[in-house]
Amino acid sequence: MTPCKTTMDYGMTPITTTESLQELCTRLSKAEFITVDTEFLRDNTYFPKLCLIQVADDHGAHAIDPLAEDIDLAPFFDLMSNESVMKVLHASRQDFEIFYNLTGALPKPVFDTQIAAMVCGFGDSVGYETLVTKIVKAQLDKSARYTDWSRRPLTETQLSYALGDVTHLRDIYRHFVAELDRTNRHSWVEEEMAVVLDPSIYFIEPEAAWLRMKIRTNKPRFLGVLRELAKWREIEAQTRDIPRNRVAKDETLFEVAAHPPKNADYLDKIRGLPKGFSRSRAGKSMLEAVQTALAIPDDQLPKIEKVKPRPATPPMADLLKVLLKIKCQETGVAPKLIASSQEIDAWAASPRREDVRPLKGWRRQIFGDDALKLMSGNLALTALKGEIDIVELEEDNE
Template sequence: MQPITDTNELRALCERLAQADFVTVDTEFLRDNTYYPKLCLVQVADDEGPHAIDPLADGLDLAPLMDLLDNQKVLKVMHACRQDMEIFFQMMGKLPSPVFDTQVAAMVCGFGDSVGYETLVTKIAKAQLDKSARYTDWSKRPLSDTQLHYALGDVTYLRTIYRRLAGELKATGRERWVDEEMATLRDPNIYEIAPEDAWQRLKVRTNKPRFLGLLQELAAWRERQAKERDLPRNRVAKDETLFEIAAHPPKDETALDRIRGIPKGFSRSKAGKSLMSALEAGMNIPDGELPHIERAKPRPATPPMADLLKVLLKIKCQDAKVAARMVANAQDLENWAAEPDTTDIKAMHGWRYEIFGADAVKLMNGDLGLTARNGDIDVVELVAEEEPEDDEEGA
């Protein structure tokens, strides 16, 4: 099967797909040498079969595909869709909708943490994937039959997987669990980094206000440069270079060229001059407006209660057949054990509270216990002993 390279053919396909209840979607892309992912192939499938669309084909207008992704009547089914969503967000200016992520659904249905597509193909579709083309260069043309067979497999079996998971969610009443998780993936803010916030992604070891102010401006400069030139951030400047400049800000262009990681003559370039402007902006931030990092207060060793909570979490999630990571992580439990009165964790709300949080509260209050029985661990309700009544005759 050859990829679609003609706009009229794509329009006809998308008009047909628009009549389906759902379509499966996947992408192949590269981002080694660019800031934005380079879309190389889009795969879609309905019950009539899978299709590959070549976004690199000369003259191909992807507008029909974008309309399909925005069609509210057609559910778009993807697996581990965050990167696919990012690509479409950059192309459309908005996110595909509605979307169903089979990785999220599989975690809710008890297939484990961050379960891979290949695992679901094996367990649900009872098939085997040929992954020999996984690491090929998807930008080179023509694509081989092996590449196309691999790519189309990523949407072919997804139809069977979706139907099985959707059926389980409906039977168990857990559709809203997936909806809650999908709400995060539908937030545009996770796909677009504001340049002024880019410094917060760096691993900073000091909390000196002026250093952070300079780093904030330098990271914003790098983010803008990377976007404008469509280059990876580290091709514009490595993190270590930004740290060095912020720690020892050059007073002039000559000093800038002497910094390790800065190419010779860089200061005379347009990018170099804009970097010096960013430095000046960082130096001029008023003291009261400089950024700071809230350092976590040191805590004593993990309370033993945290270990009990981890055991309880494992038991309750095994019983509920849901991935434990969706309910709470180790840091959540350690924070909760250190501050039992907190309500600022996910396990204290919604469906997570129903399957784990309520019993966790009982455990910490002494109303629930864990006991060994027949080589396993049971959860038992603890009943408080009644106070003996006074014996009036013996008084």
Template sequence: MQPITDTNELISLCKRWEQAEFITVDTEFLRDNTYYPKLCLVQVADDDGAHAIDPLAEGLDLQPLLDLFANEKVLKVLHACRQDMEIFYLLMNDLPKPVFDTQVAAMVCGFGDSVGYETLVTKIAKAQLDKSARYTDWSKRPLSDTQLNYALGDVTYLRTIYRRLSAELQATGREAWVDEEMAVLRDTNLYWIAPEDAWQRLKVRTNKPRFLGLLQELAAWRERQAQERDLPRNRVAKDETLFEIAAHPPRDETALDRIRGIPKGFSRSRAGKSMLEALEAGMNIPDKDLPHIERAKPRPATPPMADLLKVLLKIKSQQAKVAARMVASSQEIEAWAAEPETTDIKAMHGWRYKIFGADAVKLMEGDLGLTARNGDIDVVELLADDEDLDEGSHDGQED
């Protein structure tokens, strides 16, 4: 068992895969010591077999494979594909298409929230994965048979899983539900951070404009350094260091070197000089152009209605055989309970409304109730007030 290391062999395989209705795809990569994921292996399978492609092989040109991923006639099937999509986006400056994510499909088909590949292999393919190579170093060569067997298992069973889930989606008419979620994963903004936007990912505790302006420039500096040097962000500078510098900006090289988290002599390095330039840029931002954070108004304690809505969501999701998280998140439920009149929630639209939203509105309006019966919770329609009164007066009459 040998991975593909020759471009001509890869070209031949890609020509074969071009004729397939679908291919299954997975990757092995490392990211512990780099900013960008280091691609170490690509696994691809069709009905005629599975192959591992070695992107680290000297002289191997991956372009035929990337062209295949861009071929809209061939469906690419992956599981929990977000990290894989990021890797391919960096290689292609585009995203593979079309793509089918079996984790998303499994959630639509009632296998639970964020269901793992191993679970689907057990439940659908009726097989067991060998997990012994899961945490090995995929960059070392040669790869062992154990590693390759593990890697190929990630695409071999995926064929059976895809066919089962695809058939179930067709039978239930839920293909559009998956398409809606896949559209989110096709947003290229998920896979690239512009340096000038990097500060927005930081958890700050103050809304002081000048602090935020300095932090914006420092975070952009760190992001560029991490990208240029291919290092994790915290290897360039930790978040806490950026916060300290933005809160107490040093005026010169000596003051910069005194800051905790800054190595001795850093200010005299090229990176140190560029950091000081970023600080100067932050200090020179006009007051009117300084960034700010819109602080959300303190929300009152979660209404008891939120707890009822969560119970209803669980019941309705189980009945519909769809993961509750696909329908509504806890945060959405709590916001909705606090402002019942809002329509700016996914559960008020489309298939989510049919499954849960319509009954959630009834529950909040008092037209639906939850009751305990035989150790379980039932959903019951409630009578209008005038019907209740009529029925109560009738029950009180003597014969």
């Protein structure tokens, strides 16, 4: 078998043939881990358009051109599903969306350095550039940040910029593995990775599309029409691979739902729909969606609870947030991983709830148990010389 070329052999020439890609992936399949990143566009499409794949191991970094005419990405996707090779990414959700939409599956196993950073004291949602600066002690070239990655040929500057997203990631990964070994927190990262590996995150079912809209009324018939319109729009956008707002904006769907058209001519009077829309295929299918909704029996229409005014934040929530900040500073964990501000507010309002995130898994050890003590009066926060101290109180057994 011909030895696989190294990065030095490739220079700045992307892989553009299936044969070369298979050769690379065969070698990478023997690696302990690989680092992966993608460049994509989605300004004019529903699904992100994959424009470049960057991958690296200890022997080099490589750019793969998915837009090349003579390339089949199957070897790469086989590599991404190879369970003997760890895939390392940073802020992986957008990459996962691409892989899921192209293959119907997600890579495994995977390690997200942004999640690891949150566990290891780098705060919430830290950027890749920050990790490169603090861990690798290097500076990223920003000159190609706003590249149109769909245009060919790519310059050496653009390719160098893109490969920088996987070369430094090798050292960052090793740093976090060592830190997680030291602190025995690998399971914490694995728990968070399970969240981002939920396939439901990466595909919107048309039937549920209306639930993502900011609805200002709870009238059942309006909701029934809106649900069918949102479903129609999602199917149109997915089928035509265009942004949903290019099909119809939310405001347009709200207007149609509020004043359902009885015939096609009415569609041409709706602001936000193009002239002649009523005679188009999309116009006819939109009208069919409205008619379907109008035929739904009253007892089968969707309902949503009227949003109640948010009560004032209980003082206990403020104390819990102070406790959370102290605990996170002590352990070097990003507060976002344990609980959001909204979750703390809700818990403080209903302190007997057990189905809260701070009481699950490792979060309970870090924060949850002490939070329960604080709410039950068995723990106090005191101020001394400008510092906040945690004082555990003796239980009153009388």
